[in-house]
Amino acid sequence: MHSLLGERLLLAILSLIYIFNPVAAQDGSITIPLNSSITYDNREIYGGFITMNGISRVTINFVDVNKNLTFIVFQAHSHINNISLYTSDKTQGEKNATGTNVGLVSSVNPINTFIVSNSNNNITVRVYISVHGYFKMDPIPGGCNMEYPIPVTPFLNVMTYSDYIFVDAAPPSVDPGCLNTLQANMSFYMMYLPEMNFYADVYFDGIRKMMSLKNIMKYGYRIPKSSWPETRRMLSAYPGTGAIYTVVATRVDNASLYSVYVPSYSYGCNDINDDGCEMIDDWLSQLLCATLMFVGVFICFFGHRFFKTEMFFAGFFTGVIITYILIALITVVDKPALLAAASISGVFFGGIWWLFWWLYGIPVLSVLLPSLNLGFLLASIFYYRLPGHQLFLELDFNFWSLFVLVVMLTALAVVSVSYAANILCCAVIGAFASVLAMDYYLGSNLKFIIINVIRRAVVPHFNKAILAPPLDWKDISMALVWVILASLGFFFQHWHNRGRPPFPPPTRLVRPSVAEPTMYGAIPNYFRRPEQQTGLGVGTPVARVQTERTSLLS
Structure with missing residues (x-):
């Protein structure tokens, strides 16, 4: 004993x-x-x-x-x-x-x-x-495997691509012969790791938290279903932000009987080096990112004051997004070439919108494009933070109809007050451009407000992807910087433009007056008739101009 x-x-x-x-x-x-x-x-x-x-x-x-x-x-x-x-x-x-x-x-x-x-x-x-x-009586995780070489596969198959992540799991079994696979439910869970943190200790801590049911319910987020089979989840990829995935299998007849699959992970990228994921992997992206910061600050605080420059940048941003989507839909090219083509097209679009103001000079129509850009940004935020996964939005007609509706309603709501609307658009869009550049360098995820919309437009089957964006302290900090910059820019432009006309006159309507000839032998107003020189009608006697040499009795 x-x-x-x-x-x-x-x-x-x-x-x-x-x-x-x-x-x-x-x-x-x-x-x-x-x-x-x-x-x-x-x-x-x-x-x-x-x-x-x-x-x-x-x-x-x-x-x-x-x-x-x-x-x-x-x-x-x-x-x-x-x-x-x-x-x-x-x-x-x-x-x-x-x-x-x-x-x-x-x-x-x-x-x-x-x-x-x-x-x-x-x-x-x-x-x-x-x-x-x-x-x-507990379900066997992966006991009804039909795809993998191992008969019972309790681990997950995580496949990471550039834009999305697939998480697959073999169905659980509740009977030896897997005669009825509908007697067990599968619930997928995920937990984000700190952004841009690739330390092994943080990784192992996350793995251990997603092993027990208690911690899964405490730290995990339940991934909603989509139109994929029950054994698969498709998620939007956020490179640089690690995530731990697991599955909990429960019996239909008794939810207290369960089993937990072997948790797995992904950093949202395949090429992981000592510094983690490379966020900006080409020189053109780095150049555009650095330029965007200064352009955003300029538009945020001085956009309305330099109205023609703002018109050019409004057309430039619109042209870049439209061209990027169209080229990506038509053909497959490298990212630097795609960005270069979109930038060149953006310059062309910016010149066209500046020319529109030069020719017509209608403030309401000119402010319409910045208002549409603001509506596009708000609709992108709505899609980015949409709670859960709405199955009816998987249909492209439903999604894009709702997206365009948000864009148009926003534009119509603000364009009626053209002066304040233009300052608001400059402040919000300019501040977002600056934060977008800082976001790339800090490793937060606000940039995916725009990227997820572009993915939805060009990536096949992305309509079935669950976004579930992370919300780390970096994201909260960047959102606060965005709000503060936009508020400062809005009030500064109101103060800076006080006492000035709401909009500058268009360039085409501003004609410099031609000075009268003063050279020796020149005859002023030689080609004008007397009544045109004085502004009086025909037959009206022309009054002599009184000078200091005119006789008092003349």
């Missing part, structure tokens, strides 16, 4: 050492006791770090298994570098999975031996291993 207690005490001490101290492994083995109690909110029996050297493997054996359990989910997580997980199942042969977030299912009678392998040469990998235990 005393020896048995001593062995259990020793195993408990070893498990604590494994949890709090990473184990450096070089083709070694670890024995883990599985006698810890589990709760409804937390099914984790064991969790701890191991450190694996390059080209090494660790064998994990289990002892003292809780007899109330029916199956376990063993999972291993690494940061950026792939690892492999093997097990030898006597009934189904060897199974293996490779990736950064892998897991396998094993029954407890008999229980399998797992092998974690690091195939990276000269790269030391820190791995978090975890074991979760479940009862007989």
Whole structure:
């Protein structure tokens, strides 16, 4: 009896050492006791770090298994570098999975031996291993897999593209033969990591928070359904902002019976280096971004004062967006070439709108384009922060009709007061242009207010994507800077333009007066008739001009 207690005490001490101290492994083995109690909110029996050297493997054996359990989910997580997980199942042969977030299912009678392998040469990998235990009636995560080579696939398949992310999961099973896959529900959850933070400790902290049901409900956001199958979610990509994904499977007849899939992650980009995701990867984008900051400040505080310059930039911004969308729809070109073509077209559009003011000089019509730009910005904000995922907006006709309606209503609401409307458009759009440039350098996500609309227009199937934008302290800070800049710009322009006409006269109507000839021998007003020189009618005697040399009696 005393020896048995001593062995259990020793195993408990070893498990604590494994949890709090990473184990450096070089083709070694670890024995883990599985006698810890589990709760409804937390099914984790064991969790701890191991450190694996390059080209090494660790064998994990289990002892003292809780007899109330029916199956376990063993999972291993690494940061950026792939690892492999093997097990030898006597009934189904060897199974293996490779990736950064892998897991396998094993029954407890008999229980399998797992092998974690690091195939990276000269790269030391820190791995978090975890074991979760479940009862007989709990659904088996990924038990009805029909696509992947592993019969039971409890981990997620996260595919990251430039504009969107796919999160796929195999259906859970509630019966051995998967005869009825409708007896279990799948709920997808996600949790954002701090923006532009690629540290391993932050990543592992996020992974561990999305393992237990209690923390998933506390920190996670439930991803709504779309018209994709129930086993897939499509999300808008936000490069540089990491996100942890997981799935909770529950039985239809008893929601208290559940299982949690192996969580996975994505940073919104495929090329991750030591500094994370490269946000601006070409020189033209960097140049335009730096220029946009100064142009935005100028428009925000001096746009109405330099009205013709504002007209040019209003046409320029409109032309860039329209041309970018049209070229992206027609053909596939590199991003620098697309930006260059859109910029050249923007200069052309800006010249046309400036010429429109020069020819006609109608303030209401000239302010219409800046008002439409403001309406486009407000409609983009509405789409960006739209709560949930509205299925009726997946239809392009419904979405673009509502989008155009918001744009037109905004323009009609503000254009009736042309003077104040133009100052408001300058302040809001100019401040957003400045914040947009700062947003790129700080790594926040306000730029996706416009990018998501462009994606909706040019990216196939983006109508099914869930936006779910992150809201970090950087986003809140940039939004406050935007509001403050716009307010300062609006009041400054009102003060700066006091006492001046609401709008400057158009250039075409301002004609400089021609000076009378003063050269020797020139005859002033030679071609004018006397009545034209004096402004009097025909037959009216012309009065002589009185000077200091005119006789008093003449």
